[in-house]
Amino acid sequence: MIYESPHPPVDLPECSVWDKVWANPTGASDTKDAVIDGPTGRKLSRGELRSHAQRLAEGLRTTASLSQGDVLCVVSPNSLYYHMLVLASQCAGIVFSGANASYTPSELAHQLEDSSAKLVLAHPQVLKTVLAATKQLGWSTSEQQRRIILAVRSDEAGPASKQHKTLDYLLADKEMQPVKVHDPKNTVAYLGYSSGTSGKAKGVRTSAYNMTSVLSILAPVKTYEDDVQLAVLPLNHIYGLTKLVHWPVLWGNPVVVMPKFEIQALCSLVQRYRGTFLMLVPPIALQLARDPIVDKFDMSSLRIIISGAAPLGPELEQELATRLPKATVLQAYGLTESSPTTHMGIIPKRGSIGPLLPMMRGRIVDPETNKDVKQGEVGEMLLAGPNIMLGYLNRPEATAETLVKDAQGTTWLKTGDIARVDEKGLFYITDRLKELIKVKGFQVPPAELEAVLLECPFVADCAVIGVWNDDQQTEYPRAYVVLSSKGKAESDPSATIQSWMKNKVAHYKQLKGGIKLVDSVPKSPSGKLLRRILREEAKAEIEAAKKAASGQRASL
Structure with a gap:
């Protein structure tokens, strides 16, 4: 059974991302704020943002000698200039590839090498990592x-400017006329990196048409002239890139940018700028729902809160809605491979990601047979629409496994998520077929952590799974470790391994789910790790702990 969107169709223009973003359907003035740096209050108006982006585009093509189709990698936390960097790439016809600012040198090296990045724009805070x-x-x-080149102006660069040029070097006097994209459906505009369960992150080839289409199909989500959006999500991630860089500029909404999330800072910015529109992930929702500091601020301006990147439990969703009663709390769903948004619960139903957005189609299939299941039954969710990626960079086998064609020639994205659809066409994510661990919205491939652990002299063998943490409302990686002879000689081998891992991977990949010491890890006769067995054991362990805690409370 193929599920269709209940929303009316929308126009899908075939144009450049630049032309789409600056279409200005609301007639917003050039003097209106476009980007506001939350901590400092510095601003760029819409006119300044567009002019600076065109000047930077000219510098990228002439001063930096980049050609149309070359890859620009930006390694930076959220900043006043992030929107300008992204939009300049689209003005110049350059492929934008944002990297996680918390990457280790080896993780960043993989993205730079795999993407064939010609130029790196790096914030001074991460310069050491970029150099390594x-x-x-x-x-x-x-x-x-x-x-x-440093991704800041010269007066902000500090000592790093003695060795590296800054954005001032690239900002030309002349404004570049935006390049014409003659084949938007097949022109790669972005190269985001999505982790897989079997190795390093893969480059996702997002076309100009993918991005302009997702901006179009978000039409059911209404914004208004006085809306103020808050960018707490990392702008390099497709969630922030689409929803907090492109979408607010399209609809003329100012964006207040936070360099990193802190609950007190977020609440302060909501109060200071009368923020109305907040996109977040479940761990941030948890803090907003439960942290007592929230009550010290005026949060009444918030009118809509959208949670994505990972499922938000219906209890927590309701708890947040109760605490912030003037805000509509809803869930959305998407993947890097779908640019990202495919579902949105415009009229919230707790626990649901809502119906399909306009122009999207969905199927629920049996993962073993690939046959469609009956409505209400669970299976793997497949999606088709104009925002589905072109494929993975240099990974034809992975592309073929993820994008499949049916007998009618329709290309379907295999999401790896287990879902069901109710009688009203609302979708619910119930589990994940893939083995990716989602840590506060970030994807962590277990095979990558296993490969790092196997380099540790204290580890003979290992397996990694994700375990759910109720307090933090996220998964964390847990390692099952068979100790080496050297590891067995340690007085506290788990602490020793944790210490060894500290500088090997990004902070969100650390083994916060703990280390369990075992005699062996389960494997098939062919030697394949059977993580499913460990997940089942961990799930039973967590349920038993909950029952024990419940029993203790009942006896008090």
Whole structure:
């Protein structure tokens, strides 16, 4: 059975991302604020943002000698300039590839090498990591000075400006006329990185048409002239990139940018700027629902809160809605591979991601047979629509496994998520077929952590799974470790391994789900890890702990 969107169709223009974003359907003035740096209050108006982006685009093409189709990698926390960097790439016809600012050198080196990035724009805070990553790739000092430019203005660069140029070097006097994209459906505009269960992150080839289409199909989500959006999500991630960079500029809404999430800072910015529109992930929803500090601020301006990147439990969803009664709390769903949004619970039903957005179609199939299941039954969710990626970069086998064609020639994205659809066409995510661990919205592939652990001298064998943490409303990686002889000699081998891992992977990949010492890890006769067995054991362990805690409370 193919499920259709209940929303009316929308127009899907075939144009550049630049032309779509600056279409200005609301007639917003050039003097209206576009981007506001939350901590400092510095601003860029819409006119300044567009002009700066065109000047930077000119510098990328002339001063930096980039050609149309070259890849620009930006490594930066959220900043006043992030929107300008993204939009400049689209003005110049350059592929934008945002990297996680918390990457380790080896993780960043993989993205730089895999994407064939020609130029890196790096915030001074992460320059050390960028230098270490490019050194791993064999860049000489002179090449680093030429190909790494600081993603701030000269007066903000500090000591790093002695070795590296800044955005002032790239900001030309001339405004570049936006390039014409002649084949938007097949022109790669973005190269985001999505983790898989069997190895390193894969480059997702998002076309110009994918991005302009997702901006169009978000039509049921209404914004208004006085809306103020808050960018607490990382803007390099497709969730923030689409919803907090492109979408607010399209609809003329100012964006208040936070360099990193802190609950007190977020509440302060909501109060200070009268923020109305907040997109978040479940761990942030948890703090908003339960942290007592929220009561110290005026949050009454919030009118809509959208949670995505991971399922939000219906109890927590209701708890947040009760605490902030003037805000509509709803869930959305999407993937990097779908640019990202495919579902939105415009009229919230607790626990549901809502119906399909306009122009989207969905199926629920038996993962074993690939046959459609009956309505109400669970199965893997498949999606088709104009926002589905072109495929993975240099990964034809992974592309073929993820994008499948039916007998009618329709391409379906296999999401790896287990879902069901109710009689009203509302979708519910019930589980995940894939083994990715989602830590506060970030994807963590267990195979990557296993590969790192196997380099540890205290580890003989291992397996990694995700375990749910109720207090933090997220999964955390847990390692099952068979100790080596050296590990067995340690007085506290778990602490020793945790310490060894500290500088090996990004903070969200740390083993916060703990380390369990075992005699062996389950494997099939062919040697394949059977993580499913460990997940079942962990689930039973968590349920038993909950029952024990409940029994203790009842006896008091």
